[in-house]
Amino acid sequence: RMESSSPRDSYGSLPHLEGGIEDTPRIQNERTGLLNAEGLSNALGLRGDNSLRSRRRIKALAATGLVTCVLVIVVGMALPHSSNTLASKTTTEFVGTPDTPPGTNTSLLASAQSEADFHVAAHSIRPSTVWGKYISTEQPLPTGAWWLNLVLDPVRAVAPQPYTVVPSKDGVQICYPQTKGLTTKSKDKILQLFSAQVVVSSQNGDYEGFEIADYDTLSVNVKTTMSNGRYDTYLVRGSPFITVEFKDSDDGTESELKPLLWSYDQVKGFEKGPNYIKLTYQTGEQWAIWSSPAIQWSVKNPGMKGGPKAQIIGRSGYIGVIRVAAVPKPSAFEVLNRHWQTYPISGTLGYSLSGDGNTANFQYRFKSKTLDGEKDVATTEESLYSTKMGYTMGGSGGSSSSSASSYPTAASSSSSSSSSSSSSSSSSSASSTQGNGGLLMLGVGHHMDALGSQNSAARRGVPVSFDGLFQCMKGNLYGVVGDVWDMTMRLPRATWGADRTVPAPLQEAIKQSLKRDVYGMMDSWDVYNYTKQAARTARLALIAEELNEPEPQKKALDNLYTSMIPWLTGSKPDNSLVYDTVWGGIVTSAGLTNPTSDFGNGWYNDHHFQYGYLIYAAAVLIKYDYKNFNSEYGDKIRQIAADYANPHPASTSDPTSGLSDNFATTAASGSDPMFPVARHKDFWDFHSWASGLFVMDDSKSQESSSEAVNAYYSVALLGKALGDRNIEGWGRLLWGMEMEAAQRYWHMPSWSHVYNEDFKQHKMVGIVSSTKASYFTWFGDLPEYIHCVNMMPFTPATNLLFPKAYVKQQYEVLSKSLTRANPPILEAWKSLVYMALAILNPTEAFEKVQQVDELDNGLSLTNALWFAATQPGGDKIPAPKDKLNAASWQCQGAPLCSIDFHGAPWSCCSIPGGCCTQNPIPCCHGIASATNPFQKPTPQPTPNPTVGATPPPVPPVPGAAGTAPAAPAAPAAPATPPPPPPPPPPGNNP
DSSP: OOOSTTOOOOOOOOOOOSSOOSSOOOTTTTTSSSSGGGGGTTSSSSTOOOOOTTSSHHHHHHTTOOOOOOOOOOOOOOOOOOOOOOOOOSSEEEESSSSSSSSOOOOGGGOOOOGBBBBBEEOOSOGGGGGGGGGGSSSOOOOTTTTTTGGGSSOOBOOOOOOEEEETTTEEEOOTTTTOOEEOOSSSSSEEEOOOSSSEEEEOOOOEEEEEEEEEEEEEEEEEEEEEEEEEEEEEEOOOEEEEEEEOOOOSOOOOOOOOEEEOOOEEEEEEEEEEEEEEEEOOEEEEEESOOOOOOOEEEETTTSSSEEEEEEOOTTOOEEEEEESSSSHHHHHHHHHHTTEEEEEEEEEEEEETTSSEEEEEEEEEOOOOSSSSOSHHHHHHHHOOOOOOTTOOOOOOOOOOTTOOOOOOOOOSSSSSTTTOOOOOSSOOSSSOOOEEEEEEEHHHHHHHHGGGGHHSSSGGGGGTEEETTEEEEEEEEEEEEEEEEEEEOOOOSSSSSHHHEEEEEEEEHHHHHHHHHOOSSHHHHHHHHHHHHHHHHHHHHHHOOOHHHHHHHHHHHHHHHHHHOOOOOSEEEETTTTEEEEEEEEHHTTTTTTGGGGOOHHHHHHHOOOOOHHHHHHHTTGHHHHHHHHHHHHHHHHHOEEEEEEEETTTTTTTTTTTTOSSSSTTTOOOOTTTTTTTTTTBBOOOOOSHHHHHHEEEEHHHHHHHHHHHHHHHHHHHHHHHHHHHEEEEEHHHHHHHTTTTTTTTSSSOOOHHHTBOOOOOEESSEEESBBBBBBHHHHHHTTTSSSSSSTTTSSSSHHHHHHHHHHHGGGOOSSSSSOOOHHHHHHHHHHHHHHHHHHHHHHGGOOOOOTOOOOHHHHHHTTTTGGGGSSSSOOSOOOOOGGGGGTSSOOSSSSTTTEEEOOOTTEEOOOOSSSSSSSOOOOOOTTTTOOOOOOOOTTOOOSOOOOOOOTTTTTTTTOOOOOOOOSSSSSOOOOOOOOOOOOO
């Protein structure tokens, strides 16, 4: 914890929330009032562990003390309201352009109702001064951005790829981690270390600080202020150069900066050209530096102990652009030298959906500047900026693939410009001569698939020999020339059920299970375990409809409705959902004041995981419009979906603020959305980052790829329930991207070429980070943890994510957990392993899952049997000869006790009559009642003259408070949340 010496310190201590949650009466039409649906007319087209999670990120963070977050000048963020609404789209082509929101529909913009208002609260942690101009704006801040390490304390590296970068008082530190032995590969992890190989700075002037000047979908611009000038660093995803522009001071004072590039390695030799100098270090690495206007660099090797070993010094008063690039092979320099004069300053995204909604055409649009290598940088914006933005949507066709593991196929094009400075497409052979070969960027494997038939090197404007010379965590990088990339993706189809129905001989057994499961308890004070249970119950309602069982369906819907309303209305006494006016998002009241509550929800961890389950459950209630759920609470549901899947821009007037020219203009000038665009999604990596306002050495990370997939599948189902093809299509696009990335960067079948062979033998990555891939989870390294947390939940979407050919290889690793002697696999994890088995052998899985003593709290026996029965080959499962007598029924339905503030596992104990926890807390035993006919009566203790009537305590097992995490969470919660448990012992944080 850092103590704050002054309220104006850039960083400070971690304070308690002052004032707490707003509990005053509603304030109508005031900017400081409660968030209502009317104010969402510009928000979403949606707008407006173990515990499987208790072993997760937040305990690991607590164990290492990583709970210090940024605190700076307190600036309130108002919540604008707008009465404007956007017109419904009636055309068959759903197109997103800078002027037309693709996800807009009046069904999303219901009038404000008091039931649809969240209370508001101000976060205890405020944005630091590094946020620059964004502190004073009213727009929400991107808490899941890939570059968030820049604005947290202490500053850590960010990974625009292929470089990792750290801005500091010493300059912009640049590392290409594929060189110098900085990337280590083992059987359990691949790690990229950071070492400053080139540092761009000024030899004169006093450092005053850096801040975020601009950001958008694919870039962030970092402004470094000196006492005698400034320099801006453009970090654009996939650029083979790091570009630094030296400028006059903000107040117009002429720059006196003297560029200085330095390194901890001595220069062995160098080569000079018209606008470049190519360095060769003693280690053999090569780096090249280009400048415009040209600088006659002087090279020195001072060999300072503990400091620069080499200095490359420019001239005083420099105003211009410096581009730095690693040269991994001599042939790479030929291509880099051809393309150095055009550099990107920002990058945004646009998309359109086909008439049938099954195909998405989307574009990367890079704004670039073009330099004259022999002259000073132009002084007018007109001559600096390329005009090649190419907003025409749709791409140029290309065949579509129906492969479940590779959706994208597309046509690639680079737009042309009518301006004299526009880039032309380079030829397929490189030239060492100076010239403007156009904007050169790099893409990875999923980009090449999305480019489709246009992804050949010749069509991309680079020589074949250039492909693969640059690499990153996600494998080989491929050159693409052009300001606009046209890509296409076949989208997964959102369905409520499987392609196959339950075979008639198995229906009676599943009905038996259904009639018991609908009486399962569903409560937890933490949002993650509650939403898992809610989604589990929603599955029961859908299965009941399929099996024509109206009474169990009504019971499931009623349980779902009754349990969800307190969360939506703020009437849940121990925890509730509130709107945070500081960062712009819906968080839990418990998480808002404590970074370790709700797995970091209040610090914006895991929102898509947690709210994805909630949106799934709510979509089911809306599908049936149970008790007028949509009209009463639909606005709130759309707001929650907008929290993590908002498709709208952050601003219309400022092209550098938020994702302004991504999708739409807002309905009224000056009205901002309540949420950032797709909070967790990285549109360059295709997948999401789960981490929020926590500093991470590996920049950003995500563990549960399958829960991320589920989050966007749920958005598609929400659109389906609402009858809104725009929401459904947007959800399908996010879902398709997430699934493509999961199958490529988490799944490791034999045909994958992303990771080394030793690492690939595990078949599943536990955590993917910006600079690391590891066979761990935040709560342990047992195979069932790693595999199953990346498979749950099991829904009709599971088979799209897990093709049988991959699962066959994966299960060879996972199944070994079932026979492991020490430690033996816990029952709840076993239930998930059998779900994976169902994809391969539904008959065996159907039988084995009935023998499991306890299930994961997101899984019901009914859904497990349904999943096996609807697999290919499910019609071969023999009908049970007798009525089901599942092992988990020994305790299911009894009131559950809490092992900690996350809820209790469903663990059977030897005492007859109920459920018992896996720690010394006494068991709670239910009494049979008309409400739950399956609940067991409370056993009466038999007096023992020797021992007495009090039974001995249940011995602790792994997973109890103070021990290493081990068991999955269960659907239970205490009436009042106790304080968080102590952190796990060292070793649980990979």
